[in-house]
Amino acid sequence: MDFLKISNLSKSYGGVNANSDISLSIQEGEIVSIIGPNGAGKTTLFDLITGVTRADSGSVRFQGTEMSHLPTSDIAKLGVVRTFQQTKIFRDLTVLEAVMIGHHLHDSTTLWQSLLANRAARDQKQNKRDHALEILEFMGMADMRDLITQNLPYGEQKLLNIAIALAVEPKLLLLDEPAAGMNPMESLRMLGTIRKIQETGITVGLVEHNMRLVMNISERVFVLDYGELIAEGKPEEIRANHKVIEVYLGRQASA
Amino acid sequence: MIEFIPQLVINGIVLGSIYVLVALGLTLIFGIIDVVNFAHGEFYMIGAFVAFLCVSHLGLPYPLAIVATAVIVGVFGLITERVIIRSLRRRDPHPINYVLVTVGLSTFLLYGINFIFGPDLRRIPSPYMKQVIHFANVYLTTQRLLVVLVAFLLVALLAYFVKYSSLGNQMRATAQNFTAARIVGVNTDRVFASTFLIGSMLAGIAGALVGAMFVTEPAMGIHIIVKAFIVVIVGGMGSITGSIVAGLGLGLLETLAGAVMPAEFLDIIGFSIMILVLLTKPTGIFGTKGGARA
């Protein structure tokens, strides 16, 4: 069974086809990238998968479960988590507190336990803390745990987004432009981080413009243009694909 | 009973005209600046007091007093935008903050005027209250006729202005898409200031008219603002047509239904209609702005 199977997914906004009849599958344990010029519909695809927007037609199946009309929080419960492009989230919290929020689904504290602040509640909170610290260690951010998120530099904020998503313990992690705005050194670090994430057993899907990162890390690449899937395959195949080259030479290429 | 209906209809149109004038300012400010001005009722109230002072203390003729009121309250609105709204815009422009700041302004103005003038009821002496027109079972003071005429004239002027003038076009552009408007060079600061100026002016004129027709008192702002909200929500935030239709509609509804049921029930109906609209089509009957859903 395909880990994530997207079939004939379509979404249009007032006459503009953001996604047209897209079909693709992701296998468990892979790292795949979705590339394409600006406006190709990459973020829309993520939005459709994670329930941020509802598709006009088509289906999204994750481990066999149909997700296309589930609300975003249910999709997260199934194990599909995404990051967003914006930074500056949870402004007034510390890095540690922000990551702890990601662990929400695994916190079994009931309302009663919370109100009474009994042992169960405190244990759960301590668990969350420990788990969050582990993630921060994993991401190499442990020394930043008491910093206020809005004071973090840009690169670290992107890493924080990922740390928070990891706290949900996803099976499929969808990263929306994780390397956007990064210099080569930061991108390299991001590459290493993504690889480490894959090694823990998480399947990763990326939307990216940074071609070096994409070509280096992906096992397979999907290319979107004007809402359609125009090519898919291994990075070398995509690099040599005429249609893809045309799409990128004819428009503004990045990286 | 039937013979009263023409009278009630005329009264309804008069009342509706007031609602339209007040709601117009509120809906423009919301549509263009995305600010809900809780102090709008106080601009109306200040308009009444300014006109009152002009007539009783400065001895100006009533029509001149209305013009003076328009100017003074307009400037007042301008100052509010420049000082208060703009400061907030530069710092923490969350929608709720605008509500809070205008609630604060409303409290400030209401109790300020109450402190200065006391809560007594006054009435602006207007020559038009003494002349009565009579036709077909309907009695109408010329003051009431004036209200309708002024409202009609101002609405027409506003519509013309918004559609054909350069500033009007800029206002519409800003209302549709703030960022795009800035990109094409619209001076949004100036648009915002003008919007507050115009909106407050309309409210002030309404106050000057009502202050002669019914009463001038510090609390009059609170009574009108609730009605204005109902009109703006039902008609559509940002829609001039909506304010006209909903304003006249509310005026007629209140007058006609008010003949058969007590006033408090009317208010409950008004609130309920507003809430119903908020839940089903928060942009109102004619509105097109989005962003209401949680």
Next chain:
Amino acid sequence: MPRFAPKGILILAALAMPLVFNEAFYQHIMIAAVINVILAVSLGIIVGYIGELSLAHGAFYGIGAYTSALLMVKLGLPFVAAFPLSVASAGFMGFIIGIPSLRLSGHYFAIATLGFQGIVVLLIINLVDLTRGPMGLPGIPSPGTLNLFGWSISFGDKLPFFYLAFAVMIVVLILVRNLLRYKFGEAFIATREDSLLAASLGVQPRNCRMLAFVISTALAGAAGSLYAHYTMFISPDSFTLGESIYLVTMVIIGGRGTIVGPLIGAVILTGLPEVLRFAGDLQFVIYGLMLMLVVIFLPKGIVGLVDQFKQRGAPLGN
């Protein structure tokens, strides 16, 4: 236990105050302050932790007061039954009103609550057979007398009532702190900051908002019950939009997003009117001005101001 010391001292001081200032006038202010703390802190859950502005808190305060009063006056229930029932009824009404309202946000939500505030007051005024309308409801009994170790404590007296109200307030503060410290507080903050992001983490924004709203209105009902059995006469005038605005002002000036903020705001805005009583209406002019200044220059209120001098405050009660 050094960590508890500052709070402990404050609590002891607060408990001692009505004994030190034992004129009825001062004790009345302290009781009013305690009730306002409950109101402000509960409103603070919505304003500070969900990030929405409710202009209907006065109405829920009134629902609690009238429910409690009517249960004791008309059905002869004892206070220990009327109190929890009025908490439940205010919470229930919060649920009913929340179902439609919480689908909205920002100014639309505020306006919807404005509408409900108006409707509730109008209903209280108009259901004269039940509530005696604008004439108000007199003869509300006090919480009764307690016979302990041969002593008879009457809660109709100010001093015992103060301690009763104070105890309720402490319980409320502890419950609210606990609520916000664990799972739910984080969910509220996540929902407030970015409900889409929160959903992507598995938080259910709609349920969060409803939970917060219902708890908030239920606590307002508790305050209402206390108020009714203290003043023994209630009328719709105490539960109007003006009251809602007054409560909002407390939360904002004290500092939204914390528990302490609304508490400070409540104490200040209860005490200040007494100090400024000579100024008449001018004091409201000052409150309006304060609200404007705080929103523009001190978005975190007094708590924020204090924070600028010390470590970051504790939004999660950590």
